[in-house]
Every structure is written in structure tokens, then in C-alpha cells.
Amino acid sequence: MGLFVGACLGWLLYIRQRRKNVQIDEEKQLVHQEKQIVVEFMHNLVEAIGAGVGREELFQHIVHASILSTGAMSACIFERTGKNTLKGIAVEGLFPPQHQLPEKSRDKLSTRSKFIEQILKSEVFEMGEGLIGSVARTGKAVLIEDARNDPRVIQHDDPALKVRSLVVAPLAFRSKILGVLAVANPADGIAFNEADFSLVQSLAEQAAMAIHNSDLMEMQIEKSKLDLDIAVASSIQGMILPQKFPDNSALDIDAFYRPAQKIGGDLYNVIRLDDDRVGLAIADVSGKGVPASLLMTICQTNLRHFAQSYRSPSEVLKAMNREMSEEIRRDMFITIIYAIIDTTQQTLTLARAGHELPLLCVHGGEDIKPELTFVGSEGMGLGMVPAEIFDFVIEDKTVPFQHGDIAVFYTDGVTEAADEEGTEFGSARLAECVRTLRNRSSRDLNTGIVSTVERYTGQAKFADDLTLITVKHT
Missing domain, CATH: 3.30.450.40 (GAF domain)
Structure with missing residues (x-):
């Protein structure tokens, strides 16, 4: 009897194991x-x-x-x-x-x-x-x-x-x-x-x-497309910014430009008007990136055209404002200075449309302390107000520009560059820098200004585009 029960139990265990194996195989x-x-x-x-x-x-x-x-x-x-x-x-x-x-x-x-x-x-x-x-x-x-x-x-x-x-x-x-x-x-x-x-x-x-x-x-495809667009825009921007300046034995001119991003919204230009007159412009388009770069390109084209059509800087800016008002978005505007240096008359005449005040360093003589002043004139940015208001406000300002004098035009990327505590470089430090470096060439003077700003901020990369034009009457 015991053997029979044992055999039955063995058989049941065998059947159960077979079923378990089948279930495992099925699983x-x-x-x-x-x-x-x-x-x-x-x-x-x-x-x-x-x-x-x-x-x-x-x-x-x-x-x-x-x-x-x-x-x-x-x-x-x-x-x-x-x-x-x-x-x-x-x-x-x-x-x-x-x-x-x-x-x-x-x-x-x-x-x-x-x-x-x-x-x-x-x-x-x-x-x-x-x-x-x-x-x-x-x-x-x-x-x-x-x-x-x-x-x-x-x-x-x-x-x-x-x-x-x-x-x-x-x-x-x-x-x-x-x-x-x-x-x-x-x-x-x-x-x-x-x-x-x-x-x-x-x-x-x-x-x-x-x-x-x-x-x-x-996202990678879109980024690649954007990178290509930016590369093209940067290449175009590089082509429209002047690489060399008109020959004029009386003037030593240098420009420095560093965009905060791959492309920027600052512009500058130096235009030969005739044997005795040179036009200089510096501008800052609100915003950054591709939209600012495109607007800068349009501005540059209009500047070149109207600079040859009018003798007065204010008339040039009036014509640009009228021409570009439809192309400037409501949330954008352009601050700009356009100046004409006449080496025969030894004058500098400028019109300022809301831009940073240019710095004039008057030589005065070997034993006389140089006089540094910020030259002001009335004006509002391009695209900010209707033509009738812009035309009413804008004005020409003429100052002497003689042997040894220096004019420095700049964008707010210079004066608004801040240190770690958020204190801006400011116009007073810029003036002191020019006073110290006034005996150097225009190129060395620009290099010195940029180096001073970098030391002040503690970094070589800036939050805003930085542009300088320095002109020295030789």
C-alpha cells in the first residue's frame, strides 16, 4: 500500500512538473x-x-x-x-x-x-x-x-x-x-x-x-538650419562692414567691432565724399541676432546712398528715417551718429539720432592739458517717431577739428560694460582712458580702450556688441 501511494505521489509530481515545464515553455x-x-x-x-x-x-x-x-x-x-x-x-x-x-x-x-x-x-x-x-x-x-x-x-x-x-x-x-x-x-x-x-x-x-x-x-535639423542662416548672415555682415578706409593724409582712422553673438546689430562706416571731406557713421540697432543684423544691413545700404546725396548730416538722417520707417518693426529702432569731417575747413559736423555722445579730445598744444568733452546735439532714434517729429528735432552740430584732435565714436557696449558688481564702465572712465592714450595711433588707442574695458569687467566676452571708431587729425 505504501509503495502504491508513493508511486501515485511520484506520478502526480511528474505530471505537475511536466505542466510547469509546458507553462514555462509557453511563457x-x-x-x-x-x-x-x-x-x-x-x-x-x-x-x-x-x-x-x-x-x-x-x-x-x-x-x-x-x-x-x-x-x-x-x-x-x-x-x-x-x-x-x-x-x-x-x-x-x-x-x-x-x-x-x-x-x-x-x-x-x-x-x-x-x-x-x-x-x-x-x-x-x-x-x-x-x-x-x-x-x-x-x-x-x-x-x-x-x-x-x-x-x-x-x-x-x-x-x-x-x-x-x-x-x-x-x-x-x-x-x-x-x-x-x-x-x-x-x-x-x-x-x-x-x-x-x-x-x-x-x-x-x-x-x-x-x-x-x-x-x-x-531640433538638430532646425539648429543646423539656424546655424547656416547665422553663418550666411555673419558672412554678409562681414562683407558690408568696411575693411579699409578712404585715403586721407590728414586723418588717422581705425574701427573696432566685436559682436556679442555670431552676428550683431552694430554698424559703422567710413565714406569718402570728396578730396577734403570724409563721412563717418556708427549705429546700434535695438535687439540682437538675425533681425538686428538684417535691419543693420538695410541701414548700411541707405546710409551709403543718402551720404552721397546730401551735404548735411541731419539731412542724411532725415532721408534715412523717411525711407526706413516702414521697414523698422514697432519694437525696434536704430540709434546713429553721422558725422562729416572737412579737413580743409578743419571742422567736424555731426547729427545724432539718439546715439551715445561722441568724445572729442582737443589737443591744445604740447604744454597745455588736453580738453575732453562729449559733443551733444538733439535727435531721436530712427523709427521711433513719425517723420515730422524726427525732422523737427534733429540738428547739425559743428565743432573745430584741428591738428592733434581726436574724435571717438562708440556704442553703448563700451560704456555699459559692467564689472562683477554690476557697475558700468561709464563715460568718465572712457574719457580718462583716451586722455592717457591720446599720443598713440588710432588703432593702438582702440586696442587700449578695449583692453581697459576687458580688465574692468574681468572677461573678454561682453553681453552687448562693442564698436569703436577713432579718428585722429594728423
């Missing part, structure tokens, strides 16, 4: 199948990203691949569109809306497919609202094997929109919720099970990674 097979499906899923998404599909089309690829992978009859993706909202962006099949349909809309169900797609793509969920919002807020996937009596699932009168079984999973990359993937109603009529649940979670994880990579690639 291994399911895991293997899931891996194959996920690999194929990712392969399709990588191909789509490589083909350069748009974001919305990528979402549609994910929905389609999800249906093929799970055997579901319908699927939908709700994209996170704001800090606290989700919106339907891609759908395939008759995915049941998760808001109740408006009464007036129910008679349109004869054209179900397009109508449901339209409804879903207009659905917006708050984070935490309904099943979709809840999954997005918690970041945890949900399996509803039997959805027919589950209060979390919205059901509709139309039999085609009945939800029988449902899996909802977050599209999350590194804890960041990008959206929600929902698949509904297996085509074979059998409810989703734990294996399906695991598969959808895996697909959602891979889809989120694909979306992140797609966004990253798009």
Missing part, C-alpha cells in the same frame, strides 16, 4: 514573441523617422503599428499639448471617444470613421480627467479586461462604439509624460490579458523613445 515563447513584435515595431518607427516624417505622421505610424502588433480593432494616441492637457492626435479604426458624444452629433454616425476621427482629434483631457487623464497623471498603465461594466470607461449607444476590452498606457520618456496610447477591442473577441498588457506597455515605452528621438532630430 518563454510569449516573451520571445513579444520581443520580436517590439523589435519589428521599433524597426518600423526608425524607418519612419529616417524618412523624415512629420510629428503627426509619426504618431499615426505608432497607432497603426500598435493595431498590427496587438490585434486590436482600434487605437488612439492622446498627445500632451500643454502642462496639464492632452489632445487626440492620431487614431485608427473606430476608437470610442472617451467623452460622451453631443446629442446633436449622434445622427452623424452614418459616416462613422471620419466622424469619430474628427471627434477624437478635438477631444481634450485635463491631467487626471477620466481614464486617459488618470493614466497621464499617474504614469501607470491600466488593463481593463472586461470594460462593459467598468465605470471608468465611457460607453455609447452605437454598438460599433462599445468598448469590450481596453489597455491604456503612458508614453513616457525618462519620467516625462509625452502622451497616452490606448488600444481597444481585440479582433478575435477574446479580452486582453496580462501578456497583451505587457506588450502594449513595451510598445508605449519604445514609442515614447521614438518620439523623443524624433523631436531631438528635428
